[in-house]
Amino acid sequence: MSRIGKKAVAIPAGVTLTLDGQTVTVKGPKGQLSWTIVDEIELEQSGAELSLKPRADTTRAKAMWGLSRTLVANMVHGVTQGxxxxxxxxxxxxxxxxxxxxxxxxxxxxxxxxxxxxxxxxxxxxxxxxxxxxxxxxxxxxxxxxxxxxxxxxxxxxxxxxxxxxxxxxxxxxxxx
CATH class of the missing domain: 3.90.930.12 (Ribosomal protein L6)
Structure with a gap:
């Protein structure tokens, strides 16, 4: 299990995160970023948090789980602080x-x-x-x-x-x- 992937991404006030299929778009005070997450990862938004889970128990899904979570967290950090x-x-x-x-x-x-x-x-x-x-x-x-x-x-x-x-x-x- 990925220790990084298990953590939910906190969405601070002033940041809007929208999901369009596998595409994540983050808008904040400094700008807007979007990225398409691979199909092996499932996205779930609940309130001010975004959680990611692997769809299957494959090696690639486990590898992409932590990476996807980190990339989304970096997008949130980038649009708030840069x-x-x-x-x-x-x-x-x-x-x-x-x-x-x-x-x-x-x-x-x-x-x-x-x-x-x-x-x-x-x-x-x-x-x-x-x-x-x-x-x-x-x-x-x-x-x-x-x-x-x-x-x-x-x-x-x-x-x-x-x-x-x-x-x-x-x-x-x-x-x-």
């Missing part, structure tokens, strides 16, 4: 700035790297060496942050590059004489 990922730029001359809605970074290349925000994502640059990626979709926020990090990942000798806030970069010892 998600944010912070990136740090480490290196001499590495800096970021906003160009309209787009993010412009100088990362040691011969040119600036511009990253336009996808729909539903906003960038903020509180300091020249800090980037904040925010949005209501947890997966999209993480994916955009990973794409930005992939432009110049931290290297193991000096630690220069784009890293997540608080990320521990394993350092290597340099060449010896």
């Amino acid at each position: 998600y944010e990922e912070t990136l740090e730029l480490v290196g001499v001359g590495y800096r970021a700035a906003m160009k309209g809605q787009a993010l412009s970074m100088q990362l040691g290349f011969s040119h600036e790297v511009d990253v336009p925000p996808p729909a539903g994502i906003t960038f903020a640059v509180p300091k020249q060496t800090e980037i904040r990626v925010a949005g209501i979709d947890k997966q999209l926020v993480g994916e955009v942050a990973a794409r930005i990090r992939r432009i110049r990942p931290p290297e193991p000798y000096k630690g220069k590059g784009v890293r997540y806030a608080g990320e521990n970069v394993r350092r290597k010892e340099g060449k010896k004489k």
